[in-house]
Every structure is written in structure tokens, then in C-alpha cells.
Amino acid sequence: MRRWLWGGGLVLGLGVILFAVLIWMGWRQAPESASAAVGASAQALSADQVSRGAYLAKVGNCMACHTAQGGEPYAGGRPIETPFGRVYSSNLTSDPETGLGRWTEYDFWQALHHGRSRDGRLLNPAFPYVEYSRVTPEDARDLWAFLRTLSPVVRENTAHELAWPYRTQWALAFWRGLYFRPAVWQTEPDQSPQWNRGGYLVQGLGHCAACHTPRDALGGYRLGAEFGGYHLPGQGWYAPSLKDLGQAGLDAAGREDWVRVLKSGVGAAAVVTGPMAEVVSQSTQYLSLEDLRAMASYLASPSDAPGRASVAEGPRGAVVSAGPLGVGAQLYERHCSSCHGEQGRGVLGAYPPLAGNRAVLMVQTDNLVRIVLEGGYAPSTADNPRPHGMPPFRLVLRDDEVAAVLSYVRNAWGNSAPPIVPLDVLRGGAAAH
Amino acid sequence: MAARVQACTACHGREGRATPDGYFPRLAGKPQAYLYHQLLNFREGRRRYPLMSGLLEHLSDAYLAEMASYFASLEIPYPPPRPPVVDSVLLERGRRLVQQGDVGRGLPACVQCHGSAMTGLSPAVPGLLGLPRDYLNSQLGAWQTGQRRAQSPDCMARVARMLSADDVSAVSAWLASQALPPNPRAVKSLPQPLPFKCGGLIAREGS
Numbered sequence: 301m302r303r304w305l306w307g308g309g310l311v312l313g314l315g316v317i318l319f320a321v322l323i324w325m326g327w328r329q330a331p332e333s334a335s336a337a338v339g340a341s342a343q344a345l346s347a348d349q350v351s352r353g354a355y356l357a358k359v360g361n362c363m364a365c366h367t368a369q370g371g372e373p374y375a376g377g378r379p380i381e382t383p384f385g386r387v388y389s390s391n392l393t394s395d396p397e398t399g400l401g402r403w404t405e406y407d408f409w410q411a412l413h414h415g416r417s418r419d420g421r422l423l424n425p426a427f428p429y430v431e432y433s434r435v436t437p438e439d440a441r442d443l444w445a446f447l448r449t450l451s452p453v454v455r456e457n458t459a460h461e462l463a464w465p466y467r468t469q470w471a472l473a474f475w476r477g478l479y480f481r482p483a484v485w486q487t488e489p490d491q492s493p494q495w496n497r498g499g500y501l502v503q504g505l506g507h508c509a510a511c512h513t514p515r516d517a518l519g520g521y522r523l524g525a526e527f528g529g530y531h532l533p534g535q536g537w538y539a540p541s542l543k544d545l546g547q548a549g550l551d552a553a554g555r556e557d558w559v560r561v562l563k564s565g566v567g568a569a570a571v572v573t574g575p576m577a578e579v580v581s582q583s584t585q586y587l588s589l590e591d592l593r594a595m596a597s598y599l600a601s602p603s604d605a606p607g608r609a610s611v612a613e614g615p616r617g618a619v620v621s622a623g624p625l626g627v628g629a630q631l632y633e634r635h636c637s638s639c640h641g642e643q644g645r646g647v648l649g650a651y652p653p654l655a656g657n658r659a660v661l662m663v664q665t666d667n668l669v670r671i672v673l674e675g676g677y678a679p680s681t682a683d684n685p686r687p688h689g690m691p692p693f694r695l696v697l698r699d700d701e702v703a704a705v706l707s708y709v710r711n712a713w714g715n716s717a718p719p720i721v722p723l724d725v726l727r728g729g730a731a732a733h
Numbered sequence: 734m735a736a737r738v739q740a741c742t743a744c745h746g747r748e749g750r751a752t753p754d755g756y757f758p759r760l761a762g763k764p765q766a767y768l769y770h771q772l773l774n775f776r777e778g779r780r781r782y783p784l785m786s787g788l789l790e791h792l793s794d795a796y797l798a799e800m801a802s803y804f805a806s807l808e809i810p811y812p813p814p815r816p817p818v819v820d821s822v823l824l825e826r827g828r829r830l831v832q833q834g835d836v837g838r839g840l841p842a843c844v845q846c847h848g849s850a851m852t853g854l855s856p857a858v859p860g861l862l863g864l865p866r867d868y869l870n871s872q873l874g875a876w877q878t879g880q881r882r883a884q885s886p887d888c889m890a891r892v893a894r895m896l897s898a899d900d901v902s903a904v905s906a907w908l909a910s911q912a913l914p915p916n917p918r919a920v921k922s923l924p925q926p927l928p929f930k931c932g933g934l935i936a937r938e939g940s
Contacts, residue, residue, distance in 0.1 A: 370777030582793035675740050679791030689740030692784045
């Protein structure tokens with residue numbers, strides 16, 4: 301008995317020590333001296349620097365999160381749902397009282413690279429400093445030069461609505477101890493300059509992992525699952541895998557179409573909707589083709605990579621011929637075929653094909669259900685200023701009818717995937733609001 | 734353009750001709766700037782209806798203006814109104830509020846802004862006829878609670894907040910029971926100046 305107590309005490313003691321060490325590690329990442337990485341001098345801003353910074357702000361999609369619906373650009377206040385509560389973005393304009401007007405370049409570097417605010421407070425990682433940490437000091441300087449040009453907007457920052465202990469500084473320190481090390485992008489000498497440029501953008505300002513990499517229960521990235529796809533908490537959208545060719549992964553042959561999707565919002569078989577429509581609308585459409593191609597080169601799987609790993613297995617023969625698919629075929633004929641075509645081939649640039657479309661066939665059906673229920677437009681972009689849209693069917697079709705038509709679509713014209721049941725539709729509808 | 738706005742038709746009917754039988758308002762033939770402002774209002778959160786906001790979220794001002802022009806240009810006959818379902822006392826109260834307002838309360842008549850035939854004032858003030866009663870009720874209610882807003886100063890919010898629940902019921906019942914006049918188009922001018930300043934009209938002049 302005594303031995304058990306001793307053993308338990310030892311384990312508990314070690315646990316406490318480990319906990320303390322992690323908090324210390326997360327806290328310790330000390331602000332470096334002002335001169336270390338970024339010069340503290342307030343040099344005159346060159347127009348070049350500001351325009352480079354403006355471009356980098358597009359790459360980082362800063363404005364999307366730092367602007368409330370209908371609010372002033374960059375004045376913050378947009379709520380961001382996390383499993384731990386609601387985080388509100390901050391005012392980045394140059395207002396001295398409520399924005400960044402009193403910040404220096406050094407303060408900005410501390411935030412971007414170390415995830416610390418001007419007063420030393422640890423920032424909530426909803427601000428993706430895990431990625432932004434990789435931004436070079438030169439780019440950080442340009443970005444800061446641009447932010448300084450934003451006209452002041454008076455908007456007091458909104459307090460986060462986080463549950464205990466997530467709102468505490470020690471919880472953030474613990475989290476950082478587990479998941480965050482300040483780092484810069486390491487060039488891979490074996491890879492091409494294009495690949496390295498792409499990696500720097502994808503892993504840095506682009507912060508693609510923030511949505512596309514699965515997270516564990518504490519909100520840290522799951523090891524070994526980079527870009528493996530993630531159900532966005534509280535949003536009801538699935539950010540597909542960027543590695544799996546059955547989802548949004550790309551191989552050498554698919555690179556140019558991938559670039560087109562990110563530039564215009566529409567590709568041969570893809571239309572961006574949901575949170576990615578915002579990314580294209582506010583960020584990637586502004587990127588140079590050169591940078592988009594670099595990102596594609598970094599993300600593209602080598603030609604010997606495993607293929608469509610997560611394309612669902614088709615249903616058993618009995619299911620194919622069963623009633624719901626007959627109902628589904630009728631519903632398809634009535635509601636879908638005028639745009640997507642009798643053979644599910646769609647119309648290039650307007651209506652995506654459904655035959656052979658991986659977005660239709662994926663195991664994760666969240667997005668498929670969502671788009672039928674709520675409809676959606678591709679974003680207006682310079683290359684596609686007047687996009688076509690999908691009507692919402694939420695008020696037209698019942699849940700069982702949505703399930704039937706989607707099950708049909710998943711098994712017509714050579715498609716083969718498990719049917720969708722009304723419960724999937726109910727769940728998708730509930731997630732939407 | 735018809736193909737590009739097909740997403741609208743699931744709720745608003747073919748060519749935006751929604752009838753008074755449902756909830757959704759008709760789009761066809763409404764003044765262009767009014768429609769455009771509503772699209773902006775939904776996109777920017779001054780009006781709240783998740784399906785609308787979701788659809789418009791990433792569409793440009795220019796494209797929304799084009800959509801508004803398309804629906805504004807459609808001249809489609811209106812179906813006859815549904816017979817009123819309320820008693821004649823309430824109906825008469827509705828008629829008086831619409832046509833005369835209530836001077837004692839400083840409440841302007843609907844017709845002062847929306848035109849004596851209630852077909853709207855081009856280009857930014859909508860007509861009030863041919864709409865479902867449920868829709869009229871919910872819009873006036875939304876204005877009272879701040880769920881629906883317009884560009885500031887929000888003249889319609891000011892008017893709506895002067896109305897009691899019975900006023901709203903009376904006004905919506907009477908409006909929903911009226912047939913469109915032979916010429917259903919919005920008028921180009923009003924005999925008298927508007928009683929209040931309206932942001933939707935100022936924004937138009939300024940742009």
C-alpha cells in the first residue's frame with residue numbers, strides 16, 4: 301500500500317514539474333533586445349517598401365480577420381470561433397489609443413515572431429504566429445511599413461470571450477511550451493528556389509496549416525498530419541487535405557489548375573466556397589502567378605505519392621438499385637440537371653462537373669451537404685468578376701430529399717461513394733447556424 | 734444575366750417574381766438603387782438573413798449593382814392580392830396610417846415617401862404593394878428591434894419605432910390587400926419634400 305502511495309506521489313510530482321517546465325518554456329521565449337533582429341530606428345518609409353508590405357498583407361490575409369462585417373478595414377473586431385471560446389481580432393490601424401499607433405517596428409516583430417504584444421502579454425494563437433514566426437525580418441519590416449500607412453480608426457478592442465483556464469496567461473504559456481518555438485523558414489538546399497519560395501509562403505504568411513492541418517484536443521497541430529484536412533470547429537466546414545489527391549491535393553499535372561483556382565476562384569472541376577472563398581477573395585487572387593506557382597510546387601506531391609487515399613468505397617450493389625436513388629434521380633432531374641447537366645458534366649467556368657469530382661466523392665461530406673443547403677457564389681475576382689452561383693435548397697428540399705439527391709450524385713455517371721443519410725444533412729444544417 | 738442570378742430564384746421565384754403567397758419579397762421591377770442597397774446591407778450586416786449574407790459575402794459592389802439592375806429592369810405583371818383576413822376596423826386604421834399618417838404623433842404617412850400610389854420613388858425608395866403580409870410584418874418588426882437597418886440616418890427605423898404592434902398589423906393588412914395600379918412603376922418625383930433625411934438617398938446622391 302505504502303509503495304503505491306509513493307509511486308502515485310512520484311508520478312504526480314513529475315507531472316507537476318513537467319507542467320511547470322512547459323509553462324516556463326512557453327513564457328521564457330524571451331523578447332530579444334531591440335537591436336537583435338530588427339532595427340529599432342524609424343527610417344523614412346519608401347514607397348517600394350510600403351507596396352511590398354501591402355502585397356505581403358494580402359499573402360497573410362491580414363485584413364479578412366482584422367475587419368468586422370461592415371466595419372472599417374483593419375480596425376478589428378471580427379469574432380473568430382475556437383473550441384475554447386470566441387477570440388476577437390484587434391485594431392491594426394494607426395490610432396494611438398485603440399490601434400497600433402504607439403507601436404514600433406520592434407513591437408511588431410515581437411508580435412509576429414514571438415506572439416507577444418507590446419506590453420509583453422502572450423497573444424492568443426488564433427493570431428497564427430506559429431506560422432508568422434517564419435516571416436523574415438525583411439518582410440516583417442515591409443509589412444510594418446505598410447501597416448503604419450493605415451489611417452487611424454478609433455475602435456476599442458473587444459475582449460475575448462474565453463473560458464477558464466484558456467483566458468489565462470499561464471495557459472497560453474503552457475500551450476506555447478507544447479506547440480510553439482519561434483523559428484524562421486529554413487531553406488532546403490536540395491530543393492529548387494521555386495519550391496523554397498513556395499514553402500516560405502505556405503508555411504509562413506500564407507498560414508495554410510491554420511485550417512488544413514488537423515489539431516489535437518488542445519488546439520495544437522497533430523504531429524505527422526500536416527495539411528491532412530481538418531473539420532473547422534464551430535463552422536461546419538471541412539478544410540480538405542492538401543496532400544491527398546482524393547481531396548484538394550495536387551500532383552504535377554494538376555498544378556496549373558490549382559493556380560487558376562487560387563487566382564480566379566474557379567477551376568476545371570472546382571469552385572471555391574465557404575471559408576476558402578474568403579481566402580481567394582481577399583488574399584490569393586492578389587498573389588502573383590509566380591508566387592502561386594511556387595506554392596503549388598511546394599505542395600504538389602511527388603509523382604510516386606500514393607493516389608486517392610480517401611476516396612470513399614462505393615456502396616454495395618443493393619444500395620445502388622434501392623429506392624432512394626430512384627427518388628434522387630428524379631430530384632436531380634428537376635432541380636440540378638439544368639445547370640450540372642444530364643450527365644453531370646457541368647459547364648466550364650460556370651457550373652462544376654459532378655461526375656468524377658472529388659469534392660462530390662470525398663469521405664467527408666460536410667461541404668457537399670452545406671453547399672446544397674445554403675448554396676453559394678464563387679468570389680468576385682479580377683479574373684472572374686461575375687461568378688455564377690448555386691441556389692440554396694434548404695427551404696426547397698427536405699433533409700431526406702437532400703440525402704437522396706446527393707446519394708444519387710455520388711453514384712451516377714461512374715461515381716461511386718457511400719450514400720448520404722438524412723442525419724448527415726441534419727447535422728450539416730445545424731452546423732450552418 | 735438570368736443564369737448568373739439563378740441562385741436568387743430558389744426563394745424569390747423565377748425572375749424574382751415571388752408572389753404574396755409565401756414569405757419572400759418580389760424583386761422584379763423594384764427600384765435599382767433600393768435593391769442594390771439591400772444587397773449591400775445584407776453583405777455588410779445591416780440586414781440579417783444568413784442565407785442572403787452567405788451568398789453575397791464575396792461579391793463585388795459592381796456585380797451586386799448589376800444584379801440589382803437586372804431585377805429592376807424586369808417588367809412582370811403582378812398577381813392579384815389576397816383578400817384581407819382582418820376586420821374592417823383594423824383595415825380602415827391601416828388605410829389611414831398609410832395615406833394620412835398620424836399628425837398628432839408626428840407620424841408621417843407611408844405615401845409621403847413611397848408615393849401616393851405606393852409604387853415607390855425611383856431609384857431608392859421601394860414600392861409597398863405586391864408583398865406578403867408576413868414579410869411586411871417582419872420587416873417593420875426588424876426595424877423596430879434594429880435587426881434591419883439602412884444607411885444612416887435611418888429614416889425608416891425612425892418611422893417604424895413610432896408604430897405600435899397594432900399599427901404594424903393594421904398597416905401590413907391593408908397594404909397586402911391592395912392591388913397594384915395599372916402603372917406599377919416607381920414615380921420619379923414626389924409632390925413634397927421627404928419628411929426625414931434618409932441615408933439611402935444621401936448615399937445615392939454622394940456616389
